[in-house]
Amino acid sequence: MNILIKNARVVDPENKIDDRLDILIKDGKIAEVGKNLKPNGAEVIDATGKIAAPGFIDMHTHLRQPGREDKETFLSASRAAAKGGFSSLVAMPNTSPVCDNQGVVEYVLSEARKTGLVNILPAGAVTKNLEGKDLAELADMVKAGVVVVTDDGQPVWSAHVMRRALEYSKMLGIPVMDHCQDPELSKDGVMNESYTSTVLGLKGVPKEAEYVMVARDIALLKLSGSRLHIAHVSAAESVRLIRQAKEDKLDVTCEATPHHFTLTDEAVREYNTNAKVNPPLRGKEDVEAVKLGIKDGTIDAIATDHAPHLATDKDVEFNSASFGMIGLQSALSLAIMELVDKKYISISQLVQKMSANPAKILGLKNKGSLSVGKDADVVVFDPGIEWVYDEDSIESKSKNTPFLNWKLKGKATDLVVGGKIVLKGEKIQ
Numbered sequence: 017m018n019i020l021i022k023n024a025r026v027v028d029p030e031n032k033i034d035d036r037l038d039i040l041i042k043d044g045k046i047a048e049v050g051k052n053l054k055p056n057g058a059e060v061i062d063a064t065g066k067i068a069a070p071g072f073i074d075m076h077t078h079l080r081q082p083g084r085e086d087k088e089t090f091l092s093a094s095r096a097a098a099k100g101g102f103s104s105l106v107a108m109p110n111t112s113p114v115c116d117n118q119g120v121v122e123y124v125l126s127e128a129r130k131t132g133l134v135n136i137l138p139a140g141a142v143t144k145n146l147e148g149k150d151l152a153e154l155a156d157m158v159k160a161g162v163v164v165v166t167d168d169g170q171p172v173w174s175a176h177v178m179r180r181a182l183e184y185s186k187m188l189g190i191p192v193m194d195h196c197q198d199p200e201l202s203k204d205g206v207m208n209e210s211y212t213s214t215v216l217g218l219k220g221v222p223k224e225a226e227y228v229m230v231a232r233d234i235a236l237l238k239l240s241g242s243r244l245h246i247a248h249v250s251a252a253e254s255v256r257l258i259r260q261a262k263e264d265k266l267d268v269t270c271e272a273t274p275h276h277f278t279l280t281d282e283a284v285r286e287y288n289t290n291a292k293v294n295p296p297l298r299g300k301e302d303v304e305a306v307k308l309g310i311k312d313g314t315i316d317a318i319a320t321d322h323a324p325h326l327a328t329d330k331d332v333e334f335n336s337a338s339f340g341m342i343g344l345q346s347a348l349s350l351a352i353m354e355l356v357d358k359k360y361i362s363i364s365q366l367v368q369k370m371s372a373n374p375a376k377i378l379g380l381k382n383k384g385s386l387s388v389g390k391d392a393d394v395v396v397f398d399p400g401i402e403w404v405y406d407e408d409s410i411e412s413k414s415k416n417t418p419f420l421n422w423k424l425k426g427k428a429t430d431l432v433v434g435g436k437i438v439l440k441g442e443k444i445q
């Protein structure tokens with residue numbers, strides 16, 4: 017099927033395009049981007065007044081399948097992704113069984129194909145069963161199709177194992193993604209260590225827990241000359257360390273989540289377990305530092321850390337509640353509201369951080385731009401639509417979000433994945 021996206025404001029930072037144009041899609045690829053293209057029988061998406069861009073790529077999604085299909089499945093997460101404008105997701109490996117060998121990678125890829133709505137790319141574990149001791153079969157997993165390795169959920173505890181992982185991944189041509197958090201400094205902590213945690217009587221996680229690990233990883237990166245991606249940066253000092261490492265020409269990239277640039281630890285007041293995340297929401301200065309890091313390019317990508325949990329995991333005492341929140345359907349709106357509307361970044365930079373940069377970091381050569389011949393993954397969104405993020409609008413099986421019932425601005429209306437329309441007029445096809 018051929019598709020013609022008409023009258024869009026096409027934003028494609030890789031090709032320095034920000035102009036009123038049409039996009040013609042043929043045989044699953046971008047065939048032409050230009051003015052007044054004729055449909056010649058193609059299905060038309062009228063994008064008047066909207067923006068068309070390369071589809072968003074979420075580098076950090078917890079899909080819960082295999083193992084916890086009651087919380088989320090490939091299908092429910094894919095539906096949430098489609099509504100959020102994401103044409104690709106990277107599936108974190110902390111499932112049951114853990115994605116630490118070729119067999120599980122193949123399972124993920126075959127289930128992803130069966131689901132068929134958005135692209136689901138597997139991430140492999142760094143260590144066997146995420147235990148932090150022995151390296152997983154990295155080479156076999158890369159051969160089977162993983163795009164990154166990570167022990168996300170926890171850091172790679174041992175500096176020695178992290179060094180080896182960086183050395184192997186260098187040979188394999190993929191980055192190591194690390195959840196930077198010193199396990200002893202953060203032990204038993206449930207929120208940011210701050211005045212608020214003292215008032216609430218909750219055990220805090222100091223920001224030092226994050227940035228000592230960022231500093232360690234940067235030192236190991238220097239030693240190995242590999243590629244390092246730091247997940248969900250939350251602390252000002254982490255941003256400063258990464259900025260310095262980039263100035264020193266080290267191959268380090270990082271991401272920030274919408275919740276870390278939108279909310280402070282004040283969101284935890286009233287013991288709101290939906291605001292309990294790992295790393296925790298930080299104070300005002302840290303949130304501002306994350307936004308400035310996004311603005312100046314220190315922070316390369318916006319990733320959701322979408323982490324579905326059932327009400328039974330969240331409607332409990334704060335200390336026992338699970339960490340994490342869902343994020344696929346709110347990410348674009350929060351980025352528009354907090355970053356674009358408040359003049360930290362332009363729409364073109366937003367597309368860079370949600371599509372072009374993730375594609376580069378993950379080595380997805382056919383994604384992240386609208387050049388002729390690239391995969392036809394295209395999102396159409398209206399940055400001005402106002403809508404209420406209520407329970408009925410949530411496609412995830414889990415509804416754990418502190419943004420529930422927020423009035424949001426900006427929404428994906430159409431999404432093409434691999435030349436197939438999966439979202440049209442805000443409806444999944």
Ligand SMILES: [Zn+2]
Pocket residue numbers: 168169170195247248294295
């Ligand atoms: Zn993490």
Ligand SMILES: [Zn+2]
Pocket residue numbers: 076078108168169321
């Ligand atoms: Zn995560």
